Amino acid sequence: MNDILQKELLGSGADIVGFADLKGFLDADIAHLHRSISIGVCRNLNEKTVQLLADLQKKAVKILKTEGCKYLCIPPDSDRIINTFVSKLYPMFTHKIAATSAGIGWIGRNGLLVNPTHGPRLSLATVLTDAPLKNGAPIEDCLCGDCRMCIDHCPSGAITGNDWSRKRPFVELVRLSYCSAHKKKSKAVNGKPNCGLCITVCPYGRKIITDEKT
Ligand code: SF4
Ligand code: SF4
Numbered sequence: 001m002n003d004i005l006q007k008e009l010l011g012s013g014a015d016i017v018g019f020a021d022l023k024g025f026l027d028a029d030i031a032h033l034h035r036s037i038s039i040g041v042c043r044n045l046n047e048k049t050v051q052l053l054a055d056l057q058k059k060a061v062k063i064l065k066t067e068g069c070k071y072l073c074i075p076p077d078s079d080r081i082i083n084t085f086v087s088k089l090y091p092m093f094t095h096k097i098a099a100t101s102a103g104i105g106w107i108g109r110n111g112l113l114v115n116p117t118h119g120p121r122l123s124l125a126t127v128l129t130d131a132p133l134k135n136g137a138p139i140e141d142c143l144c145g146d147c148r149m150c151i152d153h154c155p156s157g158a159i160t161g162n163d164w165s166r167k168r169p170f171v172e173l174v175r176l177s178y179c180s181a182h183k184k185k186s187k188a189v190n191g192k193p194n195c196g197l198c199i200t201v202c203p204y205g206r207k208i209i210t211d212e213k214t
Pocket of ligand 1: 156158174178197
């Protein structure tokens, strides 16, 4: 079933697809759906990204249903809607756990999933299922190496310089209060709470953006 899902999703606009077994990482309420399908789409599609991810999840579900498998779609973080059934699961699940378990990337010093090809520029959605999928090989440690670009360019000093690993998944990477304070200040000056320098400067995936612009 991996091949069918991968072919359908990559052919429909996904930039990357990965499979994992999340046994031990999920809350008891959803532990029976411990296989995951991670779907990644480059963020530079902007507002179309969320819609594309939702469409891709539907395509995966169609295949899972045909095979008689159970499923649960977790929407991308940017499309989290409160007061829905799935919103109760948001605190119990992160797309990053599924993606690192599938071997799609590691959690970089900027706190984002970093993929060797696309860098920290992927938006993620996940479908949990009981389908008998083959798993990718998890990435266990931060692969940022000697790079400190995001740390050196962060205007608020939010990035701690700590390294993520699957053994220490909750180590503090970004001081969120520093980052939010900087974005608030930027909103007061520019009207928008923008920053994202820690994404822009990351050397992973920069080539793709350059290529797309030329
Ligand atoms: S968004 Fe800006 S302030 Fe926040 S961590 Fe990234 S570089 Fe730092
Ligand atoms: S900029 Fe460098 S240190 Fe920061 S996430 Fe990217 S590779 Fe890692």
